[in-house]
Amino acid sequence: MTLDAHVRTGRGTFEADVPLLVQPGETVALLGPNGAGKTTVLRALAGLLPLRSGHIRLNTTWDEPPSTFVPPERRAVGVVFQDYLLFPHMPVLENVAFGLRARGVNREAARRAARAQLDAVDLTPYADARPRELSGGQAQRVALARALVTHPDLLLLDEPLSALDAGTRPRVRAELGRHLREFPGCAVLVTHDPLDAMVLADRLVVVEGGRITQSGEPAVIARKPATDYVAHLVGLNLLRGQADGTAVALDTGGTLIVAEPAAGPVHAAFPPTAISLHPERPSGSPRNTWEVAVAGMEQHAHTVRLHLDGAPSVVAEVTPAVIAELGLAPGTRVWAALKATEIQTYPRA
Amino acid sequence: MTLDAHVRTGRGTFEADVPLLVQPGETVALLGPNGAGKTTVLRALAGLLPLRSGHIRLNTTWDEPPSTFVPPERRAVGVVFQDYLLFPHMPVLENVAFGLRARGVNREAARRAARAQLDAVDLTPYADARPRELSGGQAQRVALARALVTHPDLLLLDEPLSALDAGTRPRVRAELGRHLREFPGCAVLVTHDPLDAMVLADRLVVVEGGRITQSGEPAVIARKPATDYVAHLVGLNLLRGQADGTAVALDTGGTLIVAEPAAGPVHAAFPPTAISLHPERPSGSPRNTWEVAVAGMEQHAHTVRLHLDGAPSVVAEVTPAVIAELGLAPGTRVWAALKATEIQTYPRA
Amino acid sequence: MPPVLVVPAVLGLAFLVVPLIGLLAKAPWSTLPQRLTSPEVLDALELSLVCATLATVLCVLMGVPLAWVLARGDIPGRGFIRALVTVPLVLPPVVGGAALLFALGRRGPVGQVLDDWFGVSLPFTTAGVVVAEAFVAMPFLVISVEGALRAADPRFEEAAATLGASRWYAFRRVTLPSVAPGVVAGTVLCWARALGEFGATITFAGNFPEKTTTMPLAVYLALETDPEAAIVLSVVLLAVSVAVLASLRERWIGG
Amino acid sequence: MPPVLVVPAVLGLAFLVVPLIGLLAKAPWSTLPQRLTSPEVLDALELSLVCATLATVLCVLMGVPLAWVLARGDIPGRGFIRALVTVPLVLPPVVGGAALLFALGRRGPVGQVLDDWFGVSLPFTTAGVVVAEAFVAMPFLVISVEGALRAADPRFEEAAATLGASRWYAFRRVTLPSVAPGVVAGTVLCWARALGEFGATITFAGNFPEKTTTMPLAVYLALETDPEAAIVLSVVLLAVSVAVLASLRERWIGG
Amino acid sequence: STGSGGTPTGSSAPGTGVTGTVTVFAAASLTESFTRIGKDFEAANPGVKVTFNFAGSSALAQQITQGAPVDVFASAAPANMQQVADAVSPTAFARNKLEIAVPQGNPGKVAGLKDFADAGKKIALCAEQVPCGAAAKKVFTAAGITAAPDTLEQDVKAALTKVRLGEVDAALVYRTDVKAAGASVEGIEFPEADKAVNDYPIAALKKAPNAKGAKAFVDYVLSDKGKSVLADAGFAAA
């Protein structure tokens, strides 16, 4: 059930040429500036835009011009559209149940499943509302529920969380994350939010101007962003570990103290700017201090990115002045400090 | 040209009761969870949803049931809708020129102004495209240009930046900020992004369940969030100052070193988690260290918010463990440290 | 509301309504009740309503799919097919009736097949009335439904397809409800046209009381002999159709 | 494409086309060329095209605003007004023509006013043909445009209003273009119906060559004595209307 | 054989042996008179039912040509009868002649046929293609008048309607029509009318499903009882 695609297609004068390989159970995040072609790729995968050349295979061949083209309804896909596209004349519950009904599930069972899914996005009270009676954020959550309820082989999510408020977003993100981890298919997620990308996806693919400019695991990309756009976008440290209360034992060694207690496998994320560097072990509020060695330095516009080896290895962002003051050079050993409150944790598989 | 409104209206079973006073030149950000009534309030102000009671006045009375109701086309408003609502059958340039043409500006002048506005949102090459040929983010920028081009007395922006990518967003945000500062009317901005809110708005109004739960200047709200939702949402320190290179002389005293050089009046923003506290002046990377006195403490779920008096006065967020270790209590004097790279600066008026 | 729209709208309404008032003014109101209850009138009225409704059902069953194929299908010569569909509109109804006789009459190629194989003979039967009315009325349905389909956003059908809906399922559950107002409008046009149909009916189905004499035929005959009666019959036809349309449409559209 | 849609669509198309083929089969093709070039045929054809087009223009000017008021206006008794608009559809055309005479004829109240004030007399004139055709055809336009307007998303009009567009400006620049397919469909229906109109025309405007004898009138009279000539005339009418519709519609809709 | 050939549908009338349904296609101008004759015929032949199809003579002729199952055809003009190949010895059963019809009070001050040449008057005639128009043409030829009509109507009733409504000052219609129109129309007789007398032929059809019934009905129309009904309607005897 691997998605093996080489999307070569276009709309108008725009052309996309994006190879994609998504393993079963894997989630790939597609990132890129406006108009980069992310939605175009998703439409091609869904079967809404035929390829010009290349191929899309998942179990069988879905699209391979000129011989094969499987229409969308015979691809096991679920799509969350950027503008939701809820059916305006159906109540919310019917919208969510639609995919099941279309696949022949009986009305009662479909409604039951739809209700459960609505519950997961906190919209149970809106089951009987019409889409035009929903707020923007509510509509987006319905669209998400509608795509998830059929458990498709390939999930395509076009900015599924963009309209959600800051309070709802972590909850829905966690629910989406749980869903993505549990389900055995492939998922492709378009997002502008680096945190969504890093937390939800196993791998990032950065698209610019219809071409892939970088791809890889979030941590790897964050450490070696190929372009300024990527650096800006994925400038997060993302570590895996096992939480036990406020202590997270990291898979790569070391322990982080975090503010919110958790249990079990988690992601711990913090921006490179959160790491401060000290010549000696600092005292004071930072709960986490550990010794690191400078492994590499990159000059950016006004800042310097430091790759620091230690337990854990992290990326830090500092001003050039710091480099001079602390005399940093590859190999220099310094103390890293990181406040517990700077670290966000998210449950993982 | 003050907007004096008391919006009492509803849609279906939902009821909103939101008093709003916006001074000329002022921008108010409306924040709140999904379904809180933000769009509802904007629709009432635009004249798309009549009041049930209350009033809306700007220069003259716009709505005051049962006597007065000025229809939308005779209110000098500009609206960016949450789902853009670009006219599908018109090219982008015509969409942007529409408001001017509707107000009787001749075709040539309208096109010229529209072209300039398109330029400001980086979409000049798309002037002749149809809306359905745009990506989501491009469409949103066109919607923004369309609303701004008429220089209305009242600007209503419903999440105008939500679909923009991380690279475009700061540029468009800065352009929007410049526009908002320059124009003499009132602006109401709905957003889920605290940074947009803090940087673009002079005042925040938090709406929950159709009622205002808190309102005030960003810095004040950030210091005293009334609810957990607000605390989570607006947990930013926002300071004003004059930048000269990487040094920002703060209006309230003190100086901050920042990473990106700037000149003139700026906002400097950083999260409370970025402040670390030390018993003695810390050495190391943090470019900014200054002495503060604990003025107050608030226990939140897993963290403690500290109000710190000093130059500048700031809010810090630390774990409860820090309180014990540093023996913090109201009046305690400690050293605050803040990395230059943690501070984001935005130009101001 | 802008006068530039309201003034022509009022003019338009007046243009349609003034002749009706003229008609009502000429109606012999005093003798109306007894004329109304005459069995011929009731028979003709019943026949008209039944046939128009059956014809409309026929048109909806065939016309809506045809409209969909024209609007969405990627078929060659679509413009020509669409124009063909419009033809029965342009055909003077009497000629349309003659054409039906040529094709479906006892001597027509299709009529002979129907007769030989199924023993069905359409001319001069109530079924023939339904066929004649459907022939004349179907283009109205097809063309207005196609117009509505073309104005509808096809992206909802795309969304349905990604949810696993076959084109037929998407058509039933998504497309059709979203163009409901257009379908209702087309159905109303179709029904009304069928109800008022005269020329094709009298030519193809003849004018047999209780079997094929619909209201318009009765009106025509009455015009020959008793113009006042013709006016009464017309007024009855109008009243019934206004009542049916006014009560049904708001309900359909409200749904 | 799903057979459940294609099969009825094909049936529907066959139902409309088979009688036309029957008609074509009966046409006296050998004598067709000389009949075609006869001045009477050309006169009638020209008159038909001119009158149908003028009637359509009249209908569009009054009918589109009327449709808009019905679809968007917040007026009491809308259901009733809408049903009134449908009435001329149901009226047998001959009765419609009589109703026009009652109102606009020499002795009709409006007709007298027109005569006394403006010296205008409609019966037996080409203008009368246009009026009769417009009366019969306008409901088709109104109802299908209203259907399209109801299916259109009113939020675009809201957006236009917030941009300072008066309802009229928004109507012209936003509403109308967005329902263009529906308006085109309605216009086609209206034009075709006007082109094929017989009963109301002959009753209200009479039948005089070069002035009021449109093609359907010529066809009807030819049927009485020379059915082959009637078929020829019908075929000409059909060919011209198919040509006009096929060429224009794709262009309008493509626009 | 009286009554012995009865069909299951009903008993037969004594003397005629007629049973079942008789289908009559009759010109629209015969609607009233034939409806009455039909009732009388049914009364005289219990168990027999007469069904009428009233329409324009030419439409009827065409329907018969296309194979309509019909027993009797009564046309308003011999020409239409001739179109029907299998009519069995058509017989004229009534005749009609033209009369000038003017609106009540004669507002156009029409005195006679010569006023039809006055372009200042509004005049309606039947189109030449229909029987009353053909008759009018004969009349004008006989009188040496070039008529100046404003409209050529599709049938005689349409011409009469124009008179009734006062839309025209005069029209040439049948005597029966003037009679049926009652008070709203005044008739003016004129001598040339005799030059164009219109015969109404009736015939049973060769393939009549009910041949006996067809013959009986034709006979009844030609009988005195039939003639008196027709005379009441204003027809002259053939």
Ligand SMILES: Nc1ncnc2c1ncn2[C@@H]1O[C@H](COP(=O)(O)OP(=O)(O)OP(=O)(O)O)[C@@H](O)[C@H]1O
């Ligand atoms: N129907 C169309 N016809 C022509 N060009 C199109 C069409 N749709 C999209 N485009 C163009 O294709 C390019 C890629 O669009 P796409 O929607 O894939 O971008 P995206 O990466 O999803 O951007 P966003 O983040 O803004 O949604 C854009 O430049 C857009 O203008």
Ligand SMILES: Nc1ncnc2c1ncn2[C@@H]1O[C@H](COP(=O)(O)OP(=O)(O)OP(=O)(O)O)[C@@H](O)[C@H]1O
């Ligand atoms: N047409 C309607 N009929 C009935 N209820 C409605 C209608 N429109 C909105 N509502 C309800 O009103 C409430 C407020 O909606 P509103 O759109 O104002 O929320 P919002 O604050 O803009 O949310 P979001 O951030 O998700 O856009 C919601 O609960 C919504 O379900």
Ligand code: MOO
């Ligand atoms: O009785 Mo006719 O056949 O209408 O002239």
Ligand SMILES: [Mg+2]
């Ligand atoms: Mg996109």
Ligand SMILES: [Mg+2]
């Ligand atoms: Mg909203």
